[in-house]
Amino acid sequence: MPKIDVNQVAEILKRNQVDPALLRQIVEEMNLVTQADSEADENKPPPVKKQFVILISDPEDRLPKGDFAGWVLQIPENESVATTQDRIFRGTYDYNASKKGRLYPAKTVGEALENVAAKYFKEADLWVKTKTPVLMLRTNNEIPKE
Structure with missing residues (x-):
């Protein structure tokens, strides 16, 4: 799935004349989801380095x-x-x-x-x-x- 910036989504919604209250709620939810994803990435252990034998x-x-x-x-x-x-x-x-x-x-x-x-x-x-x-x-x- 392609990744898109939250700010770009907000601009697209503004151009399509979405209600400002609904727009704010959508952006806040998207920020929470992206924040949870970034925290999960930070907690992931680094990959194990491998070598040939x-x-x-x-x-x-x-x-x-x-x-x-x-x-x-x-x-x-x-x-x-x-x-x-x-x-x-x-x-x-x-x-x-x-x-x-x-x-x-x-x-x-x-x-x-x-x-x-x-x-x-x-x-x-x-x-x-x-x-x-x-x-x-x-x-x-x-x-x-x-």
Whole structure:
């Protein structure tokens, strides 16, 4: 529903020659309703900030115990994931060849994923979902019975 200012409604009612007593009553009721809405908005808790996490299944305990950071990317479903780095490189080469890229070239994969515009990666069929690295967690892929 579109929002409209109470003063605009009052002006419209005046132009249509509504009785001044009725006009005053309508405006007062509208002010009470908008005041109640604004109080409800003030009492609402702030939204919870969320972050992406990459969960790695490691049931055979092959990964080292340390923490990892990485990026969440998307490529076409029918393509091999082994081509992902080549796609990053291709998009970064195109960016570095542009005017802005010549001024501020991306020298690492991290810089490329954070700074290169999405249009360069889109041409390489790559979509970056997180520009900043996110933490990856390990799991043994089992639910405890307890």
